Amino acid sequence: MTPNVPGDLWKKLTSTVGLVSVRHEDTANVMAAEWSYFVNKAPLYAAVVLGPRAASRALLAAAGEFSLTLCSEDQAAVADFAGSFSVADIDKTGSELIRFGEPEATGTPWVRGGVVALECVLRETVRFPAHTLYAGEVVAAHLPEEALRPLVKHGAMHTLGTPVRRTEVVASARWLPAGTLRIAATGPAGDGDGRWRVSLLTADGGTVSLGAHPPSPHGDFLRDLPLPAGLPVERLGGCRVRVERDGAEPGYAAVTGLGARSVARTAPVTHGVPR
Numbered sequence: 001m002t003p004n005v006p007g008d009l010w011k012k013l014t015s016t017v018g019l020v021s022v023r024h025e026d027t028a029n030v031m032a033a034e035w036s037y038f039v040n041k042a043p044l045y046a047a048v049v050l051g052p053r054a055a056s057r058a059l060l061a062a063a064g065e066f067s068l069t070l071c072s073e074d075q076a077a078v079a080d081f082a083g084s085f086s087v088a089d090i091d092k093t094g095s096e097l098i099r100f101g102e103p104e105a106t107g108t109p110w111v112r113g114g115v116v117a118l119e120c121v122l123r124e125t126v127r128f129p130a131h132t133l134y135a136g137e138v139v140a141a142h143l144p145e146e147a148l149r150p151l152v153k154h155g156a157m158h159t160l161g162t163p164v165r166r167t168e169v170v171a172s173a174r175w176l177p178a179g180t181l182r183i184a185a186t187g188p189a190g191d192g193d194g195r196w197r198v199s200l201l202t203a204d205g206g207t208v209s210l211g212a213h214p215p216s217p218h219g220d221f222l223r224d225l226p227l228p229a230g231l232p233v234e235r236l237g238g239c240r241v242r243v244e245r246d247g248a249e250p251g252y253a254a255v256t257g258l259g260a261r262s263v264a265r266t267a268p269v270t271h272g273v274p275r
Contacts, residue, residue: 014154017079019111020048021067021100022059027093028067028100028109031056032083034153036068039135046118047135055087060134064122065106068136069114072148073159078113079151105140115150117142169251173241175233175258176224181210183241183253185221190247196221197245200228201252203238210241233258 018036021028035049046068050057060066071079078097085092092098100109103119110117120136127133152158169187176182183198198210208228215221221243227233236255244250 011155014152016115017071017075017151017153017157018048019069019071019075019079019082019114020050020056020060021069021108021110022056023063023065023108024059024087027091029056029059029087030082030092030098030111031087032079033068035131036070044138045123045135046120046138047133049131049133052130053086057132057134059087060122061125063108065108065120066122066134066136067103067106067108067110067117067119069111069117071114071151072144073151074148075113076151076157078111079157101142103140104142110142113144113148115144115148166248168249169243169245171241171243171251171253173253173255175236175255178224179233180224180226181241181255182224183210183221183243185243185245185251187220187243187245187248187251189215189219189245192246194219194245196243198225199242199244200231201240201242202231202235207242 013035015034016036018033019030020033020036021030031050031054033048033050037047039045039047048066048068050060078095081095082092082098093100099112101112101117103109106119106121108119110119118138119140119142121139122134122136124135125132126135149160152160166188169185171183171185174182181200185196194215195212196215197212200208200210202208208231210225210228213221213223227236237258239255241253241255242250243253
């Protein structure tokens with residue numbers, strides 16, 4: 001671990017490129033902001049982080065609203081152009097590639113052609129040593145007729161590849177003093193009912209079934225299972241838990257919590273919990 005933080009470490013972040021539109025005179029200014037995110041679900045908030053040289057900071061604060069377009073992969077050239085010049089240099093909206101849509105809930109037009117365009121009312125401003133975060137409540141959203149693929153910033157601009165194929169179960173197991181094992185697992189489901197099969201692998205090479213169980217509404221697994229009859233707690237330290245599901249490689253876990261007592265206050269569960 002180096003005590004020196006590289007100056008370009010922020011480029012390790014991956015995010016969807018945003019186009020921020022802010023009212024300016026009789027039109028709007030458009031700038032690129034790679035730090036564009038959703039930051040709250042209900043109500044839905046979107047945030048953009050602008051650097052100290054961004055002229056849009058003053059425009060946004062004065063307007064109290066902004067529009068944010070999350071770019072599609074076809075907008076790399078527009079994003080590069082909008083991020084290369086200031087409104088003090090040129091009126092960027094003169095480009096024929098910047099096409100505005102009419103706002104419905106604010107007075108700020110939004111850039112067409114993205115994955116989604118959001119009209120936002122400024123709710124929070126958070127100042128950092130150099131950058132400033134502007135969080136706005138989404139009061140209108142504009143989706144294209146057909147779903148588009150996003151333009152992704154990770155150092156350079158990228159398009160998305162194929163979805164990652166999940167192939168294995170990941171599991172964890174914890175002993176609870178009530179005499180149960182709490183098992184948690186995630187993993188892909190193949191054909192069939194998606195049931196989870198749990199086994200205890202003993203230190204002497206034996207296998208004890210802990211049953212087959214249905215998935216939670218989220219598709220994962222979280223359940224407290226009773227210990228097999230005749231298996232003393234002292235033997236759990238040498239045991240492993242195996243969790244299997246059709247269509248995936250099994251997951252394995254050691255049993256934790258054997259030396260702790262704080263887990264006695266953990267409420268039992270029998271199903272998945274909200275995220």
